[in-house]
Amino acid sequence: MPAVTPETGGRAFEPGLRPTLELSRVTKRYGQVAALTDVDFSVSAGEVVALVGDNGAGKSTLVKAIAGTHRIDGGEIRVDGHPVSIGSPKDATALGIETVYQDLALCDNLDVTANLFLGRERRRAKSALLDSEGMESQAKAIIADLAAHLPTLDKPVSALSGGQRQAIAVSRAALWGSRVVLLDEPTAALGVAQTAMVYDLVRKLRDRGLAVVVISHNMADVFAVADRIVVLRLGRNAGEFDPLTARPDQVVAAITGSDAIGGAA
Amino acid sequence: MRALLPTARNASVYTVVIGLAIVWIVFQLLNDNYLSARNLSNLLLQIAVLGTLAIGMVMVLVLGEIDLSVGAIAGVSAATLAILITQQGAPAWVAILAALAVGAAIGLLHGTIITAFGIPSFILTLAGLLVWQGVQLAAVGDGGQIPIRDEFVRAIASTYVTPAFGWVLAALVVLGAAAVRVVTRRRRIRNGLDVPPVSNEVVAVAATAVFVGVVTWVLNSYFGIPWVFVLVLALMLGCTVLLGGTSFGRHMYAIGGNREAARRAGIRVKRTTIIVFVLISAIAALAGIIEASRQFSASNALGGGTLQLNAIAAAVIGGTSLFGGRGRIYHALLGALVVGSVQNGLDLLGQPAAIKNIATGVILVIAVVVDALGRRRRIARGATD
Numbered sequence: 001m002p003a004v005t006p007e008t009g010g011r012a013f014e015p016g017l018r019p020t021l022e023l024s025r026v027t028k029r030y031g032q033v034a035a036l037t038d039v040d041f042s043v044s045a046g047e048v049v050a051l052v053g054d055n056g057a058g059k060s061t062l063v064k065a066i067a068g069t070h071r072i073d074g075g076e077i078r079v080d081g082h083p084v085s086i087g088s089p090k091d092a093t094a095l096g097i098e099t100v101y102q103d104l105a106l107c108d109n110l111d112v113t114a115n116l117f118l119g120r121e122r123r124r125a126k127s128a129l130l131d132s133e134g135m136e137s138q139a140k141a142i143i144a145d146l147a148a149h150l151p152t153l154d155k156p157v158s159a160l161s162g163g164q165r166q167a168i169a170v171s172r173a174a175l176w177g178s179r180v181v182l183l184d185e186p187t188a189a190l191g192v193a194q195t196a197m198v199y200d201l202v203r204k205l206r207d208r209g210l211a212v213v214v215i216s217h218n219m220a221d222v223f224a225v226a227d228r229i230v231v232l233r234l235g236r237n238a239g240e241f242d243p244l245t246a247r248p249d250q251v252v253a254a255i256t257g258s259d260a261i262g263g264a265a
Numbered sequence: 266m267r268a269l270l271p272t273a274r275n276a277s278v279y280t281v282v283i284g285l286a287i288v289w290i291v292f293q294l295l296n297d298n299y300l301s302a303r304n305l306s307n308l309l310l311q312i313a314v315l316g317t318l319a320i321g322m323v324m325v326l327v328l329g330e331i332d333l334s335v336g337a338i339a340g341v342s343a344a345t346l347a348i349l350i351t352q353q354g355a356p357a358w359v360a361i362l363a364a365l366a367v368g369a370a371i372g373l374l375h376g377t378i379i380t381a382f383g384i385p386s387f388i389l390t391l392a393g394l395l396v397w398q399g400v401q402l403a404a405v406g407d408g409g410q411i412p413i414r415d416e417f418v419r420a421i422a423s424t425y426v427t428p429a430f431g432w433v434l435a436a437l438v439v440l441g442a443a444a445v446r447v448v449t450r451r452r453r454i455r456n457g458l459d460v461p462p463v464s465n466e467v468v469a470v471a472a473t474a475v476f477v478g479v480v481t482w483v484l485n486s487y488f489g490i491p492w493v494f495v496l497v498l499a500l501m502l503g504c505t506v507l508l509g510g511t512s513f514g515r516h517m518y519a520i521g522g523n524r525e526a527a528r529r530a531g532i533r534v535k536r537t538t539i540i541v542f543v544l545i546s547a548i549a550a551l552a553g554i555i556e557a558s559r560q561f562s563a564s565n566a567l568g569g570g571t572l573q574l575n576a577i578a579a580a581v582i583g584g585t586s587l588f589g590g591r592g593r594i595y596h597a598l599l600g601a602l603v604v605g606s607v608q609n610g611l612d613l614l615g616q617p618a619a620i621k622n623i624a625t626g627v628i629l630v631i632a633v634v635v636d637a638l639g640r641r642r643r644i645a646r647g648a649t650d
Contacts, residue, residue, distance in 0.1 A: 090531055105529050109522035109590035110515075118519055119530030121512040129510045133449075137456035 018081050019044045020211035021066065021097070021180050026075035028061050035061040036235045038075070043180065043211040048202060050226035050243075051215045054255050058235040059215050063182055066213075067099040068092035079179065098177030102184045104169040108158035112150060113139040115157055116172050142175045143167075146204050149197065163194025170201045180211045187221055199225050219248045233257050277584045280635055281599050284628075288603065292610035299610060302487040309484075310422065312605035313493045314339075314559070317552040318576035319583070319597035320497075320504055321545035326580055327508065328541050329521040329589025330386035334375070336573035337397035338546050339553030340565070342368045344404040346554055347411035347563035350418065357417040361554060368550025369543050371397065376542030380535040386542075394573075402565050410564035413557060421496070421558035425489035434495065435481040439474045446470060493555055497598070500548070505594040517541060521589030571622060578625060579604050582632040603628060 019042035028036040036058045043049045053059045064070040066077070068089040077084055079095050086092050092099070106115050113132075116139045122131040139153055148167035150160070157165060166186060173181040183202065187195040202225045205212050216222055222229055222243065229241040231254040239254035292299040318335050325332045342364040349360035371393070379389050405411060413419065426434060446466050453460050484490045508514035516537050519527040528534050549568075557563045583600030585592030607628060608621045 089529065093531070101529070105523070105526035107519045107522035107526050107590070110518060114515060114519075118526070119516070119532045121515055123512065129506075130512060130515065133452040133456040133458055137458055140458075 019078075020080060021213075022078040022081075023062075023066070024076050024078075026062070026065065026077070027073050028058075028065060028070065029073050034235055036065070036072075039232065039235070039237055041230060041237075043213055045179075045209050045211050046206055047227050048206050048212040048214060048225050050222040050229045051213055051232065052217070052222055052229060052251065052255060053232035053238070056234070057232040057238075057255070059232055060184070061235075062232065063099065063184055063213075063215055066092065066097060066180070066182060068097075093176065095180075096176075096178030097180040097182070098173035099182040100166075100169045100173050100184065100186060102188060104165055106157050106165055106168060109156055111156055112143075112153040112160075112168055115168055116142070116175055118172075120176065138175070139171075142171050146171055146174060146201055148201060161194070162189055163191070163197055166190065166194070166198055167201060170198070170205070174201075174205055174208065174210070177205075177210060180213065181205050182213045182215070184215045185217065186214060187216070187218060195221075219251065222251070223248060231255055277636065278599070281582065281584055281596075281603065281632075284632075285599070285603050285606065288606050288610065292606070292613070296610070296613050299613060302483050304609065304613070306484055306487040306491065308602075308605055308609050309494045310491055310559070311609060312601040313422065313491070313497055314552045314556045315572070315575055315579055315605060316497050316598050316601035317500065317555060318549060318573065319579040319601050320500060320594055321548035321552075322576045322580040323583070323585045323592045323594055323597045324504065324508070324517070324541055324548075325386070325545050326577075326585050326587060327521050327590065327592045328517050328538060329524065330379070330538065330541070331577070331587075332375070332386065332390045332542070332545050332549075333573060334371075334390040334393035334397055335545065335549035335552070335576060336568035336570075337394045337401060338368050338371050338549040339556060339568035339572075340401035340563075341371070341397050341404065342550035342553035343557035343563035343567045344401050344411065346418065346557055347413050348404060350413055350415050351411050357415045360415075361418070364554055365547050365550045368553070369547040372543040372546025373539065375546065376539030379542065380538050398569070401568075405563060405565040410560075410562045412562045414561075418554070418558050419561055420492070422491075422493045422555050423558070424492050425484075426492060426495060428485040428489050431481050431485050431490045434490065435477045438477050439470070442473045443470045493558075496555070500551070501594050501598060508594055513537065513540070518590055521591070523590075571625075575604055575625060578629045581636075582629060584636070586636070587633075600632075603632075 022042040024040050025038045026036055026041070027034070027038060039058065039062060041049075041051070041062065051059050051062065061070065065072045066086065068086045068091050071087050077086060079097075084091075084095060086095070086097075089099075107118060110118070113136045117135050122135050122138075123129065124131045124134075136153060143150055143153070146167075148164075148171050150164055150167060157168060160168070170181075170183070170186070173183075186198050186202070190198060199221075202212055202214060206227075214221065214225060226243050229243055229246065229251055230237070231239040231241070231251060233255060234257075238257065239251075241251055241254070289300060298304055318339070321335060322332065345367045346360045346364040349355040349363055350357060355363070375386075375389060375393055378384060379386050446469065450460050450466065481490065508517060516527065516532045519530065519532055520534050520537060524534060553563075553568060556567055560567065579600030580592065580597055581587055581600065582603050583596030583598070585596045585600075604625055607624050611621050611624060
């Protein structure tokens with residue numbers, strides 16, 4: 001095995017580079033229904049992997065298994081090469097895995113800073129009081145760092161647009177996720193300009209050295225941001241593609257199963 | 266105390282303050298005695314119980330829940346107090362602690378049932394209202410009331426701070442407000458955040474000083490600041506810090522705003538809900554103690570009638586949303602002042618209870634409509650941003 005070089009800088013298909021998150025032969029059943037069967041999946045630091053598939057292909061189940069909402073029935077999850085057990089969302093966040101849900105999970109009545117620190121508020125030293133100023137300053141820093149275009153941080157987020165809300169959810173993941181960020185359909189409800197902004201944010205997450213997983217239906221999304229495309233079909237691996245060489249119709253064929261070809265090398 | 270001052274961020278406060286000013290001017294024109302020191306002092310005594318209940322109500326409303334049983338809890342707590350003192354000969358402090366503990370225990374029961382079975386708080390506390398009113402009737406017994414002769418308990422709602430000490434308290438409030446501003450300002454500068462010009466801060470502290478000074482002067486020109494008002498303000502201060510300054514309070518707002526998001530963020534929704542019900546019930550018990558002190562007895566009617574509905578009305582009139590996630594503790598005092606001012610004014614004009622109820626109901630509708638219009642404007646503005 002070649003020497004592991006953690007500073008390879010990112011792009012996919014580095015043979016021998018140990019993935020940040022690795023799932024092997026993962027199985028998940030809901031009663032009689034097999035939602036995932038022997039699924040292999042991996043993502044490395046500084047890489048964006050698109051997870052695609054039709055409805056019912058098992059994308060959401062896989063995300064839930066990684067995010068800790070559902071426990072897997074079989075197979076193994078490794079983080080930085082170490083086998084881990086993810087039984088709750090707390091376990092996932094403790095491992096540095098953050099999820100941006102499709103419905104964003106923001107509190108409309110709270111301001112940007114409060115949403116970024118939701119459930120993980122900072123306190124002043126030796127006091128039960130909130131460190132509001134410290135949190136605001138850190139929130140400012142992360143938002144400037146990601147160049148997420150947000151107006152003042154002390155407005156309730158109900159006053160913000162869909163793209164701005166998505167930016168808050170992504171910034172929250174960037175603030176807390178030290179290893180992996182999962183984004184579930186991040187552009188589902190967005191306009192053209194806002195979608196471009198989200199692509200930009202996703203690339204910035206990657207450039208910060210995070211392993212990024214984007215779940216999407218949208219081929220334009222997938223080819224715009226992904227370094228690698230993983231296709232699931234009926235709960236099984238159905239191919240893997242390099243967006244630089246693959247054509248969208250090949251990926252679509254793998255998703256629908258209309259053609260036997262698969263890029264799995 | 267800083268929270269008492271309207272800020273640019275909270276425009277709805279102006280609406281309430283303007284409404285209160287209109288009420289005061291109208292009643293003063295109808296009756297010269299309305300704004301006398303004596304009547305204003307009475308007003309504060311009259312709204313002590315309502316304001317206390319409304320403080321608890323703001324907390325459950327922020328959480329997105331409601332409590333219809335606070336009046337009955339106040340009744341049970343007052344009965345506990347009176348039985349322990351009058352029938353068991355317990356010292357006042359033991360009886361007071363026991364009454365508060367009974368309230369807290371009722372809240373623990375409510376919160377546990379609500380969270381364990383996912384029952385709407387509206388229904389559970391409606392049932393609680395019936396149950397605790399029954400318990401109150403049984404506890405007070407056939408006499409209809411239990412007199413309280415203990416001097417300390419009787420003093421709670423009927424004694425005044427000496428004028429000199431009143432000024433000391435006023436000075437402490439102003440110094441406290443100034444200290445909060447200085448500390449906040451220093452912390453913002455240390456964290457590299459922008460700060461308002463010093464002149465703004467000075468003006469704000471000066472305004473607080475003038476306001477507190479006028480209130481103290483008016484009250485001192487009668488008997489002084491009622492102790493019970495000091496008690497209510499202290500409770501307000503504590504609850505304001507809890508809601509605005511701690512992660513527990515932040516979690517309350519989060520749960521009221523988006524329960525599912527709060528849960529996913531790792532906030533312990535059930536635990537928080539139970540604690541809030543313990544708090545509101547303990548606060549209701551405190552209101553019961555204050556009312557028993559005012560009446561020198563615990564009657565089977567204490568906490569009944571329209572009291573708890575007025576507490577909800579006061580919280581909403583003050584600016585707290587019925588739909589969760591929005592509300593401040595000072596809304597309780599503002600709303601109680603509006604409700605109390607109208608009822609006091611109508612009393613002064615010799616109007617019957619019928620008119621008082623109708624007037625309170627109409628004001629509640631006006632408050633909710635003003636709030637709805639304001640929210641629509643905010644949403645419209647937000648959408649064009």
